[in-house]
Amino acid sequence: MGIELREVSKSYLEGGNKHSIFSDLTVEFTSGCFSVLLGKSGSGKSTLLNLIGGIDTPDSGNVYINGQNLSQMSDYKRTLFRRRQLGFIFQFFNLIPTLTVMENTLLIRELDGHVNKEQREIARQILAEVGLEERLNAMPDNLSGGEQQRVAIARALAYDPPIILADEPTGNLDHETGRSVLEMMVRLIREKGKTLIIATHSEEAITFADDIFRIESGTVNSISDLT
Numbered sequence: 001m002g003i004e005l006r007e008v009s010k011s012y013l014e015g016g017n018k019h020s021i022f023s024d025l026t027v028e029f030t031s032g033c034f035s036v037l038l039g040k041s042g043s044g045k046s047t048l049l050n051l052i053g054g055i056d057t058p059d060s061g062n063v064y065i066n067g068q069n070l071s072q073m074s075d076y077k078r079t080l081f082r083r084r085q086l087g088f089i090f091q092f093f094n095l096i097p098t099l100t101v102m103e104n105t106l107l108i109r110e111l112d113g114h115v116n117k118e119q120r121e122i123a124r125q126i127l128a129e130v131g132l133e134e135r136l137n138a139m140p141d142n143l144s145g146g147e148q149q150r151v152a153i154a155r156a157l158a159y160d161p162p163i164i165l166a167d168e169p170t171g172n173l174d175h176e177t178g179r180s181v182l183e184m185m186v187r188l189i190r191e192k193g194k195t196l197i198i199a200t201h202s203e204e205a206i207t208f209a210d211d212i213f214r215i216e217s218g219t220v221n222s223i224s225d226l227t
Contacts, residue, residue, distance in 0.1 A: 002031035003052055003163070003195070008061030010047060020218065021047045024061070027220045029197060029211070031066070031162075034186060036206060037199040038223075039215035045199035048215065049165050052197065053086050054078040065163070083108060087156030089185070091168035093148045095140040095155075101127065102136045105154045112159075119158075126154045129188060146177040153185050157192070164189060166198040179204065 005027050011020040021044045029035050029052075039045045050056035051063055054070045057078075062071045065085065070078055095104050105123045109115045127133060130150040140148055149169060156164055169185065170178030186208045189196040198205055206212055212223035 002066065003029040003197075004064045005048075005051065005058075006062045006064070008051065008058040008063065010051060010056070010058050022058075022218050022220075025218070025220060027213070029195070031195050032193060033210040034189065034196045034208060035198070035211040035213060036209040037197065037213050037215055037220075038201070038203060038206075039199075040201060043215045044218065045201075045215055046167050048220065049167050049197065049199050053088060053165050054082045083112065084159070085161055085163060087159070087161040087164040089149075089152050089156050089164065089166040089169045091171040093140070093145075093152045093172075095148055095151055097140050100137050100139060101132055101143070101151050104140070104151055105158050107155060108159050122160075123154070123158045126157050127151075130154050130184060144177075145173050146181055149173060149181050150184070153181070153188070157188060160192075161194070163195045164197070166196065168200055169198060170200070170202065178202075182208065 005025055008022055008025045010022045011018050013019070037045050037048060047056065051058060054063070054073070058071060062069050064070070068081065070081065073081060096107065099107065102123060105127060106115055106120065109119050124136070127136060130153055132147065132150055132154070135143065135147065140151070143151065166185070170182055173181060182205060186196070213220050214223055
């Protein structure tokens with residue numbers, strides 16, 4: 001089992017006109033691997049991640065996560081599934097500015113109403129792993145871009161989801177910081193045996209990947225299939 005999209009079509013209305021992103025797309029991502037989605041801005045990378053994550057739904061076709069069909073779930077069930085099975089890391093960090101580093105890391109647990117001493121200790125350990133053990137009570141505005149992205153990574157890992165989706169996770173970081181964050185993220189994911197899918201326009205991520213896909217003109221092709 002893994003992640004599979006079968007005959008998925010997705011389009012949006014732009015200025016009253018229908019703009020097709022994908023048409024009858026079928027693609028599969030292997031469980032436990034690190035996959036990179038390459039493509040220019042506007043190619044559909046974020047749309048594909050949103051479909052995989054259940055944030056968006058296809059116009060037609062089905063999205064399967066470990067055998068479960070997200071396309072047939074109600075909005076409520078899909079939200080619960082996403083909260084428990086998927087971790088998200090975004091380009092713009094999406095930290096809550098009024099919450100501390102620790103509070104941001106525990107946010108999903110708070111939403112589930114399941115924060116206890118053990119879970120706080122897990123969050124503390126993960127923050128230590130990403131080098132923020134001295135910044136637990138810091139506010140996001142007092143962190144550098146690299147530190148904020150580390151909090152976002154810790155938040156995605158704190159409730160132990162099997163799948164992590166990352167949308168341009170180093171896009172707002174300078175080259176050196178971005179590479180450092182990428183290396184750390186990949187190391188943590190591999191240590192914990194999780195599935196990681198990163199959407200990026202940077203080909204540097206290729207050096208870390210198990211599988212590489214290029215999104216172009218509404219198609220998603222394995223890099224090994226391209227000439």
